[in-house]
Amino acid sequence: MIQLKGVTKSYGTGSAAFTALDSVDLTVAAGEIAAVVGPSGAGKSTLSRCVNLLTRPTSGTVTVNGHELTHLDRRQLRKARQSIGTVFQGSNLLGRRTAAENIALPLEYLGVTRAATASRVGELLELVGLPDHGRAYPAQLSGGQRQRIGIARALALRPTVLLADEATSGLDPTTTDSILALIRSILAAENLSVILITHEMDVVRSIADTVANLEHGRIVESGRVSDLLTDPTSRLARQLLLPRNAVDAPPDHAVWEILLGAGEVALDWPGRLGVALGTSVSLLAASIESIGLIPIGRATIAIGPGLSAERVERALGVLGLHGVEVTEKRPASPRSCVVDQGRYAPDGAAMSDPADPVSAEAITKHLPHHQPATSNGSSHTPKLGVCATTRGASLPGELQERESHDFSLAEEVNR
Amino acid sequence: MNSAWSDVPGLVLPALGQTALMVGIVMSIVVLVGLPLGVVLHNTSPAGLFPNRPVNVALSWITNLGRSLPFLVLMAAVIPFTRLLVGTTLGIQAAIVPMSLAGIAFFARLVENAVREVSPGNIDVGWVGGGSTVQIIRTIQLGEALPGLIAALTINLIAMIEYSAIAGAIGAGGLGYLAINYGYQRFDATIMLVCVVLLIASVQLIQFTGDRAVRFTSRALQHS
Numbered sequence: 001m002i003q004l005k006g007v008t009k010s011y012g013t014g015s016a017a018f019t020a021l022d023s024v025d026l027t028v029a030a031g032e033i034a035a036v037v038g039p040s041g042a043g044k045s046t047l048s049r050c051v052n053l054l055t056r057p058t059s060g061t062v063t064v065n066g067h068e069l070t071h072l073d074r075r076q077l078r079k080a081r082q083s084i085g086t087v088f089q090g091s092n093l094l095g096r097r098t099a100a101e102n103i104a105l106p107l108e109y110l111g112v113t114r115a116a117t118a119s120r121v122g123e124l125l126e127l128v129g130l131p132d133h134g135r136a137y138p139a140q141l142s143g144g145q146r147q148r149i150g151i152a153r154a155l156a157l158r159p160t161v162l163l164a165d166e167a168t169s170g171l172d173p174t175t176t177d178s179i180l181a182l183i184r185s186i187l188a189a190e191n192l193s194v195i196l197i198t199h200e201m202d203v204v205r206s207i208a209d210t211v212a213n214l215e216h217g218r219i220v221e222s223g224r225v226s227d228l229l230t231d232p233t234s235r236l237a238r239q240l241l242l243p244r245n246a247v248d249a250p251p252d253h254a255v256w257e258i259l260l261g262a263g264e265v266a267l268d269w270p271g272r273l274g275v276a277l278g279t280s281v282s283l284l285a286a287s288i289e290s291i292g293l294i295p296i297g298r299a300t301i302a303i304g305p306g307l308s309a310e311r312v313e314r315a316l317g318v319l320g321l322h323g324v325e326v327t328e329k330r331p332a333s334p335r336s337c338v339v340d341q342g343r344y345a346p347d348g349a350a351m352s353d354p355a356d357p358v359s360a361e362a363i364t365k366h367l368p369h370h371q372p373a374t375s376n377g378s379s380h381t382p383k384l385g386v387c388a389t390t391r392g393a394s395l396p397g398e399l400q401e402r403e404s405h406d407f408s409l410a411e412e413v414n415r
Numbered sequence: 416m417n418s419a420w421s422d423v424p425g426l427v428l429p430a431l432g433q434t435a436l437m438v439g440i441v442m443s444i445v446v447l448v449g450l451p452l453g454v455v456l457h458n459t460s461p462a463g464l465f466p467n468r469p470v471n472v473a474l475s476w477i478t479n480l481g482r483s484l485p486f487l488v489l490m491a492a493v494i495p496f497t498r499l500l501v502g503t504t505l506g507i508q509a510a511i512v513p514m515s516l517a518g519i520a521f522f523a524r525l526v527e528n529a530v531r532e533v534s535p536g537n538i539d540v541g542w543v544g545g546g547s548t549v550q551i552i553r554t555i556q557l558g559e560a561l562p563g564l565i566a567a568l569t570i571n572l573i574a575m576i577e578y579s580a581i582a583g584a585i586g587a588g589g590l591g592y593l594a595i596n597y598g599y600q601r602f603d604a605t606i607m608l609v610c611v612v613l614l615i616a617s618v619q620l621i622q623f624t625g626d627r628a629v630r631f632t633s634r635a636l637q638h639s
Contacts, residue, residue: 052543078545086543092536095636096559105554106544137635157545 002051002084002161002193003027007060009046009217020046022217023060028193028210030160033183035196035204035225037239038214047214048165048197052086053077065160082110085154089166091146093138099149100125100134106156124152128182144175151182155190162186162194168203176200180207201240211236229296233322241298244285249302253282256312258323260288260297265320270301276315279304300326417605418597426593427609434589437507437514437582438575444511445518445571450564452478452519453526454552462531464538464548464556481520486578489513490585510587514578522571529563530556562633569625573618580614590614 009021020043028034038044049055051062053069061070069080093102100121107117125131128148138146147167154162164183168176184207187194196208204211204225212222213236221228221236228234229241237259249255266272274281281301288297303312309325316323418426456478458464459471484492490513494504497512533556541551557564583591590610598607 054539054542078547081543082545084543086539088536088539090536092534092540094537094540094555094559096561096632098635105540105546108554109541109544109546109550139636153540153544 001028001030001065002195003061003063004051005061005063007047007050007057007062009043009050009055010058020217021050021057024214024217024219026195026212026219026222028161028195030191030193031187032209033187033194033196033207035198035208035211036214037198037201037204037211037236040199042214043217044197044199044214045165046217048086048163048195051161051163051195052084053081082106082157083159084161084163085157085159087147087150087154087162087164087167089169091138091143091150093146093149093153095138097137098134099130099136099138099141102138102149103152103156105153110157120156121152124155127155127186128152142175143171144179147171147175147179148182151179151186155186158190160192162192163197164194165197166199167196168198168200176203177206183207205240211240213239230294238298241287241296244287244298244300246285246300249284250280250282252305253280253302254305254307254309254312255284255326256301256303256316256323257326258299258301258316258321260295260299260321265295267295269319269321270299272319273301273303273315273321276318277303277307277312279307418603420605423605423609426597426606427590427613430588430590430593430610431613433507433587434576434579434583434591437510437579437587437589438572440507440511441514441518441575441579442568442572444515445522445575446568448515449519449522449571450526452523454530454556456523456527457530457556458552462535464551478520478523481516482524486513486517486581489517490582505586507588510579510582510585514575514582517578518571518575521574522567525567525571526564529560529567532563533559562629562636565625565628565632569621569629572621572625576614576618576621 004024004026007021007024007026008019010017010019012018024047026034026036036044036047046055050057053062057070061068063069064080064083067080067083069077072080093099094105097105103121103124104117107120112120121134122131125134128151130145130148130152133141133145133149136145138149141149150167162183167183168179171179180203183194183196186192196203198204208225210222210224211228212219214220221234223231223234223236225240228236231237241259246255260269270281270283281303284300284302286297286299288295288299290296312325313323452474456471456474459467459474461468481489490510493513493516497509498504500512501508503509537555537559538551541555546554579587579589580591580594583589583593584595586592590613594607594610594614597603598610
């Protein structure tokens with residue numbers, strides 16, 4: 001079990017001080033997976049570096065199995081880090097070492113004998129499903145295989161906490177699923193506490209027990225995933241249930257965004273709503289699934305003209321639904337340009353795969369009439385290759401003075 | 416006055432041996448001192464494992480001293496130091512001192528560059544794996560930078576052969592001494608030609624061997 005209490009990290013002093021993390025509390029029980037999500041630049045990376053003590057928090061404590069790690073000296077810190085296994089984004093394998101030698105690295109540091117190392121490495125290769133790849137070099141492995149080796153390395157010293165920092169970012173959906181399944185199975189076998197830092201809401205939905213939303217260095221919302229999803233007021237739930245691209249509403253119709261999950265909802269609710277309001281109700285977009293036997297989802301509907309918002313809200317309430325009217329104004333005459341995946345500083349406009357949903361939404365808002373150019377054939381992760389407008393993409397004035405490398409992904413795309 | 420071809424081996428072979436001896440001793444000293452110096456130069460920098468600005472600035476300044484003078488000038492400038500250290504200002508012993516000074520400074524910078532190329536992500540792996548600073552330097556910084564270090568060694572070795580020829584001009588022996596004393600001052604075209612051919616051949620051979628070693632050690636990095 002791992003417990004973070006009031007973890008704060010600030011850089012600089014005086015007026016130049018910047019607080020990357022502000023009193024973050026997080027508890028993960030053994031056998032549980034906690035996801036930390038948040039927009040780009042919210043402090044996710046800083047949090048991850050504070051957990052494995054690559055960065056020392058300015059204040060606050062990190063406690064693993066009752067041992068407080070934060071105020072240790074260098075030597076004790078080395079030992080403490082052995083109880084935290086870290087899986088990095090892009091795996092960070094050493095290119096000149098074979099897969100087996102990479103897994104053996106922490107054992108080598110600890111001074112484990114050659115024979116014991118060999119048997120443990122064999123065990124771990126078996127565990128991550130790559131028993132025949134020990135002699136392969138990282139360059140000969142696929143991204144998913146490299147990540148498996150990274151997981152094996154993280155587990156080498158039998159840690160009690162596994163920290164996965166964007167461990168599935170940049171992997172395709174199938175590989176992501178297989179890596180998540182692996183983490184699930186290890187979790188059950190080794191009774192680990194897992195902290196999953198991610199921007200992929202699908203990962204959160206499919207694997208996490210609890211989720212915390214980090215914004216500007218603070219946890220603004222947290223709870224069990226199942227609880228949040230059934231809470232219509234939850235902002236996290238809205239992010240977890242990704243908005244779909246809605247069909248254009250018929251003229252004069254009012255567009256409403258509906259959240260399902262507040263409780264018992266009749267599955268034929270669009271029909272019932274139409275009857276209750278005495279008008280047509282059209283489904284423009286929806287995604288509904290069963291989570292904990294409760295239908296959870298999000299829908300965009302168009303309601304016939306001439307009804308007051310209050311009346312619609314009342315009718316929705318009777319059906320156990322929660323909704324808000326959406327009024328959307330689209331800027332005219334976009335100019336087109338192609339936005340690539342990945343960043344292309346210094347000349348700006350670019351789109352990146354590891355953009356979190358909030359950033360992705362922010363980006364697409366600047367891109368009226370956007371048309372996905374590539375979709376990776378999957379609805380799994382919001383991979384956005386888009387034709388974009390260069391107008392309307394604006395940043396607050398003070399940001400325009402910054403160097404390109406100071407921008408988070410989303411800001412960079414918006415430039 | 417050209418030497419007879421039959422006299423050439425008797426003159427050239429000992430000179431070749433002297434060059435090899437001089438460069439061999441110098442390179443041993445250069446690696447022994449320059450490698451740790453380069454590692455410390457990188458690791459005291461802000462991007463290093465133990466940033467320390469005063470130490471970094473001091474070491475950098477000292478290293479620059481050895482890199483700022485043309486070798487001929489450096490050799491003359493350090494004569495008092497050379498005499499103090501080896502008791503003479505002539506011959507192989509005397510040449511080793513300025514050659515080592517220039518070589519160490521050069522090699523330290525090359526090592527610093529090679530180690531700097533190791534990705535910060537790989538260093539993180541060392542820390543979270545519970546490695547000590549020394550373990551991380553050995554397994555990750557030097558381990559991952561090995562191809563770059565071999566390339567640095569190759570460049571440095573060739574530079575030392577060049578320096579040995581310059582040192583030869585002031586009486587240190589070796590191929591440079593032979594080329595200047597026989598080839599230039601006695602107009603002995605045969606000796607000049609043989610010296611030039613030998614110098615070119617040795618540089619080519621070292622570069623070829625070095626390139627092969629770099630390719631061999633970085634073969635793991637290429638997609639198969």
